[in-house]
Amino acid sequence: MDAVIVTGAAGALGHAVVAEFLAAGRPVVALDRPSAHLDALGERDGVHHIAVDLASRAAVQEAFGAVDALPVTATALVGLAGGFTPGALTDVDEEQLDSLFRSNFGSALWTAQAVAPRFAAAGGGAIVNVGSRTAVEGPAPIVHATSKAAVVRLTQLLAGELRAQKIRVNAVLPSTIDTPANRSWMSPEMAARAVAPEAIAKVIVFLCGPDAAPISGAAIPVYGDA
Template sequence: MSDAVVVTGAAGALGRAVVGEFRARNRPVAALDRPGAALDALAADDVHPIGVDLTARDSVAEAFARVDAFGLGIDTLVAVAGGYAGGGLADVDEAGLHELLDTNLASVVWAAQAAAPRIAGAGGGAIVTVGARTGLTGPAQLLHGTTKAAVHRLTEILADELRPQRIRVNAVLPSVIDTPANRTWMDADAAARAVSPAAIAKVVAFLSGPDAAPVSGALVPVYGDS
């Protein structure tokens, strides 16, 4: 059996698409997310759902130990987990700031920290993070744009740090994703231009695979027409 792909935020719209893309490529998947019915529904012979608080270092370490217990090696981490908060400077409070820092940044740090030695032990592999267009340029909601910008820089720093261990680190940067939640506010034109989770998942799989061997430290736009 090939080494496994760990997907955080696996029960969300993009996470489910990433899980499905790797299953289509005959890769076993460890699916990490908050416990609940949406996560449980992913269970299959080649998908192992693991409930975890991705913002807590000890909880993430325990989840990766459970992956080890399944007898799965790990050569890929896809850190999809993240959140969104609207508002500008006047709207920020302490709770909101710390929540989005934990959800968007700490979750990636803890997952990468747990995954990196395992990927190195497998002979190398890939980490793919999920940033955002608003973390790179243009108008943005303050906390979302700032925390996603931190993910971008984290990706670049990890690419340098982990290169000697044969671990490549890249990010995909969505704009508007065509999800049920986003459909609640998008008009018909915006919905037509939004990028499907399945299309982004294919880019994630490419960045994780051998054809992307020369690529590390890249921030890859997946904006489509959105």
């Protein structure tokens, strides 16, 4: 089957998404910053890993050149890469603004820019971005929420621009994900309501598959009870 490119693949949600695609018989090209976690992921059968700074347009273009050299053809892109820092209005500074918009919005923009002509040449494909519940509702750290809101709007714009090339673009909107990092600060009650990464992974795999062919431009809540 055609391969899937997963950015931010070395994270907790990334591992769940990679595992779900492998279980479905789809090889994975795992993109993330250099780390031992990425190297370990690359040792799994069916996974090709490439270390890259996803916030850099030049680095992303170079990485997709390396993807072209792999013995697989990718027809789906899942953009999990991103960052988070807390902060109310009085806490915002230039460093936080630059860092979060580059990691959240920039990574989605540059990878879509790189992959779109490749998917078009292959006859179509699917892109799934990861936004956030805070992008569309509720109180939240200002810069993180607005950078994720930019990802949601990017998803809508790309769905319209790429529709003629048979490229579908959707987003999922998690709330609180049940990860080891989040469990370090969550109360037991919050942890009990948090959404398992595996549950979100199943939605993402569906959106990349043929049964989701009619869906493009959607921002799908995956809030669970969180």
